[in-house]
Amino acid sequence: MSYIYGIRGPVVTVKGDTPFSMQEMVLVGREKLIGEVISISGPVTTVQVYEETTGLKPGDPVEGTGSPICVTLGPGIVANIFDGIERPLRQIAEQSGSFIARGVDIPALDPARRWDVTVTAKVGDTLAGGQIYATCPETSSITHKCLVPPDLTGEVVSVSPDGAYTVHDTILTLKTPAGEQVPLTLCQRWPIRTPRPVKARHPIETPLLTGQRVIDSLFPIAKGGAAAIPGGFGTGKTMTQHQLAKWCDADLIVYIGCGERGNEMTQVLQEFSELIDPKTGRPLTDRTIMIANTSNMPVAAREASIYTGITLAEYYRDMGYHVALMADSTSRWAEALREISGRLEEMPAEEGFPAYLPSRLSEFYERAGYMETLGGAEGSVSIIGAVSPQGSDFSEPVTQNTKRFVRCFWALDKSLAYARHYPAINWLSSYSEYTSDLANWYHARLGEAFFDYRGELLRLLSEESRLMEIVKLIGADVLPDDQKLVIEIARVIRVGFLQQNAYHAVDTYVPLEKQMRMMEAIVRVYRAAKKLVERGVPVSRIAEAGAFDTLGRMKYDIPNDHLEQFDTMLKTLEGKLREIEQSFSQM
């Protein structure tokens, strides 16, 4: 029997004779609030509580559960919205109204709902961990595959016929080599802080396409990769995350609202139910799992929400799906770590963050990857984490440490956001180390020219930034014409290519082929114009011919499914340039 000894915010100290183990889930007080053991020293056990501790009293009972914090994995996760420890928010609303009350005890998966199960295993089969024994349609986009728990092997001794079952009905019974009979249902449990095992890690070679030009063409992320989006407030982190969640070509999205705004989660809920997934033609919610632990919900559950999210993602990866996980924002998660560390009176490292911040970050990002699952399928988890640096200062510990563990960095820029250039991804300070891993894929899909155009774009942009230093001092008028051309064409790249309007029906998602054609158009016009300029044609003549304006508007003017219009456009533009050339040589 153990009881509460002291209470300090979300941290509770416990005395008594229960042999708690580290990270064990405990039930605190008479309301049985969920908590987790975070340190044990002699007679005193320290517990972080996942709910508000108001009203707890010293002497109240604390019970152990004998297992670490787990999530329930089974059909009914997709299209659902959970809090940080996998409690379904819709059911909480039904039970406790519009405000989240404490101590609600609701199972993660609806125990009454029946699923249309097809049993694929037969009596006599030998099944190992990760192999599929049954499937059921979970949503219109996702087929749920029931997997043998990773640590279990055995021979099937009995199976139920196909039919409608609840998550707790026994589907089949396995006899383990030790002779134990284990019933398998549609669901299983897994501790959130332990990565689910896989057979092997595959090299990364496929991009996660997002339909966002600055990402796909300049700084691509790979399936199984990890990216960070750092940016001060108002730079559009959340907007970018939403765009990626809507349009990226993953099979499944796990969206974690970690310590962010309540209204934003509501927006995701509403918008995603109205939007149609271009791949399946079904609502986006049917391929989305949402985890909402808004900033005013308990801080310890915020810390757990990241792990809950990644565990759900890994579970679907094990079924052979490509999962993209968006965490908005990892800084809030780090702050939750700091807050709890402070309550424990641990020795702080940089800016009050605990010294174990980098190791926790690396543990999290290493759970991304392109894997061969235990069942032999291929699946991936890609992580895209937003970072909210204090005072927009990228030198702060969360941004710096995150940078060490991700290979793709999309730096959001305040001055771009002020000029309403969205996505405000700074093309000079962002990078993607996946570019070389993905080179073969891009070559095969778009040809060798892709990297030629991409390189030219990046070169022009960096050239522009150098020239702008001069322009800031003496104005653009004094530059020689070839440099004026660079400035003009870089403006086209910025406004016509990098900037992308999330609210425009055509521009919000752009297929890779169109991105390629756009880059081609820009580079071809630039190279043709450069020849003219070398012959002495002033840049103003080329501008008057409408070359730059046309390029600037092609993102709106040419529909995504009529790429042949690029040929017409280029023909017209190159024709005009030839006219200029002719009239100039006649003079």
Add this chain to the structure above:
Amino acid sequence: MSLKYIGLQEINGPLVAIEGVEGASYDEVVSIETDGGETRTGRVVTLEGDRAVIQVFEGTNGLSLKNTRIRFTGHPMELPLSGELMGRIFNGAGRPIDGLGEIFPEKRQDINGLPINPVSRVYPRNYIHTGISSIDALATLIRGQKLPIFSGSGMPHNELAVQIVRQARIAGDEGKQFGIVFAAMGVKNDVADYFRRQFEESGTLSRVVMFLNLSNDPIIERILTPRCALTAAEYLAFEKNMHVLVVMTDITSYCEALRELSSSKNEIPGRKGYPGYLYSDLASLYERAGMIEGREGSVTQIPILTMPNDDITHPIPDLTGYITEGQIVLDRALHAAGVYPPVSTLPSLSRLMKDGIGEGFTRADHPALSNQLFASYAKVQDARALASVIGEDELSDVDKLYMQFGKRFEQEFLQQDPHENRTMEQTLELGWNLLSILPATELDRVDSETLQKYYHPASAAQA
């Protein structure tokens, strides 16, 4: 059950410690009787075995170890609520100070509130018309939003807040009940009085609930003030179906009070000495704005904060900006140039406006117009930077137009009288007239059709 204890173990700043306590619960309210028979209120902040640490709202002046009596009430801090709140004035801890007697409560509510379930929220979409061009066009206020004013000492944030309150009309719902909750935290007496007088003059005083914690009032009470105010606002909005506008000033004083309290509890400090939980604490206030499914009312927040040394990267504005849905930033240079309201256009932002403006809400061209104004005004800054180096005469023709646009934008669009209430039409027209100063090729955020409809170079000249 109420237990009473005599004597304290320790008094330290606003905290007192008492030992031998049984059955006290975390966050419970206690009443404290002093030697002189005065009664004060406090709250349990730490429990360890039979030792309780209590923060005393009114301060520990005059308390002694021996003769202080403490009574545990058995419940957390609650605010009595009823429809009679309207028109009343309370202190920071929610007790009436207008001499009109106690509230006869319909119910009592824990002032800490509970988080709104994200699935029960209604995504805010209806804009609130403020009659102020810089806000209506560029950082539109939406019903259920939290939109702070980032200001600095000496700038007219109070005037701006009063003007918003005076002119705010909810588009489409003119007749609905409208209420104002005003929370003063650590502001000077004159400021609180200014607000009261302004509410009186505009005839809204009977629709205002005021919670006043002035700069010489106890700091612990300051931590309760916004919570009391928001509890009242939630009650009026979600149980009395009112649209409530909550004005809270000054968040900076609130955070400083929190820091003071945190350091007296010997907590490990985070950035600039503020406690590590400042973000969560501020979020527990700001997130209490919004609308709920099935209820008619709404809570809209306009917190005001003065940025220490005008530094937007200071932890208080920084963390606030990460929680709130945008911000209205005031600019000292514009203020010095005599522009009222001195709204700094570029960093000001309303995150919710994208879904609350445009066709069906304000006018179809509104999103394009505001985008273009932002983009063009950003270029004005470049032109000005250049002009300061090479002189205005040396600028290119386009840059000269930008200089002209920038000047007139500030003097005609931003500048308006504190009593001028512009309609949305007027504001949008004004915006297009100013954009028409610039050549059409510079307007790259507007599609050709909209441009044709609203771009009139001739009207720019005569406007």
